[in-house]
Amino acid sequence: MKRFQLMNPQVILPDKQLTEYIQHFLVYETKNKQASTHISVFPDGHPGIIFFKGDNGIYQTPPVQQPTCFYISGQNMHPTFIKIPGRFIWIAAKLRPYALKNMFAITSKEIGPYCMSIEQDFPAVLAKLNDAKNSKAIIRILQQFIKECTNTNGHKIHEIVKKCTQLIIKKHGTISMKELREAFNLSERTLQRYFLAEMGIPPKRFARIIHFHYAFQTLTTEDQKRIADIAYEKGFADPAHFSRTIKRFTGQSPTGFLLKRRSL
Template sequence: MSFQEIIPNEPLSLFIKSILIFENSENSEITKLPFFADGYPGLLFHKTDGGLTVIPHHKEMPDLFIYGQTINPIELEIKGSYSIIVAQLYPFVLKSFYSIDPKSINDNCYIPGDTEEVLSNLRSSGTTDDCIELIKAYLLNNFEKRKDNLDFKIRRALEMIIAGNGTENIGQIAKELDFNIRTFERRFLTETGLSPKQFAKIIQFQTSLQRLTAKDYNKLSDIVYENGFSDQSHFIRVFKAFTGKTPKSYSS
């Protein structure tokens, strides 16, 4: 399998974190790609020989769809060769782009009503690069039409939580953005589908997962304390909640 990550420039970077490409030209029987909570909903397009199914829901997915926050671990089960493009979206855009409650598609997906044209073009497109440009154009069009409705204060809050790897004090962020804490929590949940603390916990988990995956540590306690967990049992508990595995079984 080949993997590529593209970091977009402005104005796309205002609402797209990154574009991920997973490809395999070999006609292998079944591929399983694990996905864990990362804090970002997204748009996914796939070309596959035998379809794409989300496990454990055993749900066969359409060629193009929006997915919400991934909270519980899933696998994408793919039959045959495949090309998958994922545009990771900053989570403050779903409500404005699609007039939906973001929380309603946590661990779920949504089929927008405005994708018929772009889907037809994606299906007939010859190259991955062409598909990426079509997806970027579709999302940019949504942004240009709805940018006045976007809550850029919540985007700033997201930036602050991400920059602090999920360890920033939520009350302090609310204060810096001139919110009282209750208003901030309510507005954040409305725009993203998560509470600020939930989002921060996911970012904290992802930061530790990246360290663990890269084997960028001498002992597990390095990850625990450098990523703001109170102790090793706290880290293991959070890690298992998001992956279904202990850090030891995941890294073995």
């Protein structure tokens, strides 16, 4: 009989020389052949490079564009739900918001709402990942791969976009676009153009994702708090605005999400 488990990840920091490109690694792993593991991935403002290896495959909603175990995810606006039967290891290198263009010469717009397989583009890297014996070895290979990508593409990180994303994250997504433009002396059109060219999404949408993630962390870690208290504490106009935001990015109201979480 399969034993259902809702899994939380192990968080691993990258080597210091790669912190400009990598936020952290998320590691999900089980050696239990009878397990049925569910992983929920919600928007957080960071694209990713993902590697999966398991006994029985992976079931993902929404699906990747083709069956794959080595792929890129972009700036998604919707949750991803993953079900994995049996033993597996699933590792995501969560990248800085602006890193995709530098590494692969693409943005989240090219990836779209799905994920993009890179198995055929990097077969030698995939072979090394499949031969790796444990998560430490996989992370070491992924870091070397990321380092090589940043050195070969030739596209430099856009410093203004980098600083804008850093300020948005520092302000937890609550900064207005007017304040952001004034901070860097940019016109509305120029700010929009920079973000679309480098990240594939408008700055306001990125700020919404960051604001959601900031509030969502409190909802999941301090779930005894009143929803109204969280809403005002995290800078939402009212509880209704907070509820709409949570539902937009998770597919459920805050109450519905917590009830489901507590029942697992």
